[in-house]
Amino acid sequence: MEKKKILYRGGEGEISEKKSRFIATVRPVSCPEEAQEFIEEMKKKYWDASHNCFAYSIGENPPTERCSDDGEPQGTAGKPILDVIRGEGLHDAAVVVTRYFGGTLLGTGGLVRAYSKAAQEGISACEVIEKQSGKAVTLKAEYTDIGKVQYLIGQRKLAVLESEYADSVILKVLAPADEWESFRDEITEGTAARTVFMEEKDVIFAWADGEPLIFGL
Structure with missing residues (x-):
């Protein structure tokens, strides 16, 4: 959209x-x-x-x-x-x-x-927000790569919706639709393809009060 x-x-x-x-x-x-x-x-x-x-x-x-x-x-x-x-x-x-x-x-x-x-x-x-298309992406990274992954997420100012630290690190990241492919390519290249993209879901989102507001996640 x-x-x-x-x-x-x-x-x-x-x-x-x-x-x-x-x-x-x-x-x-x-x-x-x-x-x-x-x-x-x-x-x-x-x-x-x-x-x-x-x-x-x-x-x-x-x-x-x-x-x-x-x-x-x-x-x-x-x-x-x-x-x-x-x-x-x-x-x-x-x-x-x-x-x-x-x-x-x-x-x-x-x-x-x-x-x-x-x-x-x-x-x-009033407070006006802007709805846009995005991807809610669940990825699994090795501990040796998580610093690079977090750096790339921070560089693009993306939102981390969920995080789980176990044998590896699982993150759910929200990315604008028009940034998704380049973000995925950066992560893949930056971690020598060791990061696994487990799930992608199309969402509509907006920023409100400094936090992501998800519609239909």
């Missing part, structure tokens, strides 16, 4: 424009029903707001997308929020921008800029 940006952890951002408050709340969602529940939750939380405008994009090829101006002039809120989601290359994300009117009209251009800026502010407060 191609690398794919998704929200790992939502967030919130806020801006002010001519005394109007724009509060952007961003959350990862996996289906339209979940997105709608999130939107309703925000409407209840900010029940006294002037507007709760939203947009979401779920899946790909093509994505399921929806947006709403929630009473603002047509095309000034929901579409700009959706354009920010698209521009960030995000999938499976929903954004609600809540407005508390400050008494001064912003005009259509001002509204577009305000809702766009608020959405950007909300997304910048």
Whole structure:
């Protein structure tokens, strides 16, 4: 699969424009029903707001997308929020921008800029991770070779998922799919083909909080 940006952890951002408050709340969602529940939750939380405008994009090829101006002039809120989601290359994300009117009209251009800026502010407060294809590889190395193996793993900054030290050393290593063959060749050459590759499994993974997050291992 191609690398794919998704929200790992939502967030919130806020801006002010001519005394109007724009509060952007961003959350990862996996289906339209979940997105709608999130939107309703925000409407209840900010029940006294002037507007709760939203947009979401779920899946790909093509994505399921929806947006709403929630009473603002047509095309000034929901579409700009959706354009920010698209521009960030995000999938499976929903954004609600809540407005508390400050008494001064912003005009259509001002509204577009305000809702766009608020959405950007909300997304910048989130943690975005990148899903990609990988290989979970179990290998068996001799003790005389483990220093070389660990050096090559560290040089590529690969993750060791499991380790077992017995008569030999068994490691389960996570490698990006596009690095797997060159990594295998390096290990084979560096240990004179003494390292045995016992199992290979295709996985989808991402880095989150400095640790590998595996999907479907």
